[in-house]
Amino acid sequence: MIISVIAAIAKNGVIGRSNGEMPWHVKEEFQHFRNTTLGYPLIMGRKSYDALGKPLKGRLNIVLTRNGGFNPGYEEVLVFTDMNEALAHCKKASYERAFIIGGGKIFEEYISIADEMILSFMNFDAVGDVLFPEINKDVWDMVSVEKRSEFDIKIFKRRKAVRVE
């Protein structure tokens, strides 16, 4: 199963606000997110889920929280306290791909387990205190760029480990 990170990042690295607000609303970017993720599981931090307020349609919504008693308010939403268990569930359900969709804390912790990243680089700065982690060029190769009116979609793949013998 491919583990994909998907995010939208302002020019200054901002992806959101710790009070849950999203600093921008760009319809074309939202459509790209929807088209890319439809049919696949979405794994998100509890704060991002709270900010959404309800599950995203047409996809299995999985919330990560350290609070085992967290009630997402919708019976179709799954709650896990451990990323490995969330991924094991997706694998067992035979998904070819699972998306890690944020927010900042989840990206920080789990970029290290992703195989690819589908990142929208917005062409404006934004006001916010949640940032996307730095992209290590030794780890990630950019394999494609697609230009849209207010953002560029760049796909990164994890470099294969080079074996030194």
Ligand SMILES: NC(=O)c1ccc[n+]([C@@H]2O[C@H](COP(=O)([O-])OP(=O)(O)OC[C@H]3O[C@@H](n4cnc5c(N)ncnc54)[C@H](OP(=O)(O)O)[C@@H]3O)[C@@H](O)[C@H]2O)c1
């Ligand atoms: N631009 C984008 O692409 C994008 C995408 C998604 C979200 N966002 C924005 O990002 C902001 C939210 O980001 P955030 O960093 O504040 O919060 P977050 O990453 O969405 O959620 C953090 C929460 O996830 C849970 N969590 C984190 N690590 C965990 C672990 N190892 N095991 C189990 N649970 C874990 C904890 O929940 P508990 O506190 O319940 O234990 C933690 O408080 C919002 O503004 C949102 O709009 C932007």
